[in-house]
Amino acid sequence: MKGLAICHKGVEDITLNEIKELIDEEGIAQDSIVVFATDIEKLIKLTYLGRSIRRTLLLLGRAKISRSFKELKPLLAQLAQQVDTNQWLDGKTFKVVCERIGEHEFGSQQVSELFGELLLNKHKEQKTKVAMNDPQTVVYIFINHKDLYIGIDFCGVDLSKREYKIFANSSSLNGAIAYSLVRIAKLKHNETMVDPFGGSGVIPIEAALFLTNKSVNFFRKDKLLFTKSLKVDLNLLDKTFSPYFKIITYDNQINYMKAIKKNAQIAGVNKSINVSKVDLEWLDTKLDKQSVDKIITHLPVPSKTVPTDKIDKIYNEFFHQADYILKISGTITFIVEKNAGYKDAINKCTILNKYKLIEEREVMQGQQPMKIYVMNKQN
DSSP states (O other), X not given: OEEEEEEOTTOHHHHHHHHHHHHOOXXXXXXXXXXXXXXXXXXXXXXXXXXXXXXXXXXXEEEEOOSOHHHHHHHHHHHHHHSOOHHHHTTSEEEEEEEEESOOXXXXXXXXXXXXXXXXXXXXXXXXXXXXXXXXXXXEEEEETTEEEEEEESSSSOTTSOTTOOSOOTTOOOHHHHHHHHHHTTOOTTOEEEESOOTTSHHHHHHHHHHHTOOTTGGGGGGSGGGGTSOOOGGGGOOOOOOOOEEEEEESOHHHHHHHHXXXXXXTOGGGEEEEEOOGGGHHHHSOTTOEEEEEEEOOOOOSSSOHHHHHHHHHHHHHHHHXXXXXXXXXXXXXXXXXXXXXXXXXXXXXXXXXXXXXXXXEETTEEEEEEEEEEOO
């Protein structure tokens, strides 16, 4: 039995590591997905406890495809007969959902309608019915350029979207991306972490959820699709703990500070995060010298409303403050939207402040390319 974890492009290694940690299975990572050995119990556990994953599937079949719908149609007909859907469709209501990445001569709706019709005909004698609203089973087709995957959707929701993020802003990070940032930073127990650009609080909240081992799906157990067809007590998977750590987040705007506190309360980790309204230039008055292990944050970038020269000043002040509060062994991990001006600003500030780049990667948040950087002080 195989499982498929769909994730954001650029964090496949984080998902691969999660699969090993949570269900002790090795996987094979490819563009935006990880294929792994599993059973139903392990797939349930991964769906509920996974943090970097967008969607989990019980993988039924896969194929290479072209851009042509004419060539795709007979392949879908073949796959509809080959895949074992009896357990999931016989006597049940279902629908087919297609997610598509890349340029093709067909749309997602065409694929889902055709495959749904094929499956309905296959199971017509078992009283199987299509239900677009609240089906018992969702057959999920994931098309990523030339790769097609078919599986049973175990979640029914986008797992990367967090229910705690009620109070957000237009530049808020996706929860799975923020969690991946925390793991890339290698945040551990017994460490102090600071986010000086708190925004809506997604990074410190994901850090607190991770360090306390609290599921991001804790408050939406009944929304996970597998609970409709499988008997399982998810409360048995809730094993939180209270290790020592310190998470501090600041923002210079009252509305953001309030948003962080409200979102953290909804997530159930408000007691694990220290939130204050502090301007960037006052960090050294709030924190002791060399007292911080990790700075993890989402930096602003040049835009029509924020010119490059202002960003340069913000970055210079950021690295200046980091030099004071960061331990000798500490690191800075930050993410920025990839646009025309961000690279020059980062290069200028790293040169001026003598920071060494130790990791750089590009990730995709939806259609938005973003860059993650990990830096430490040059000795």
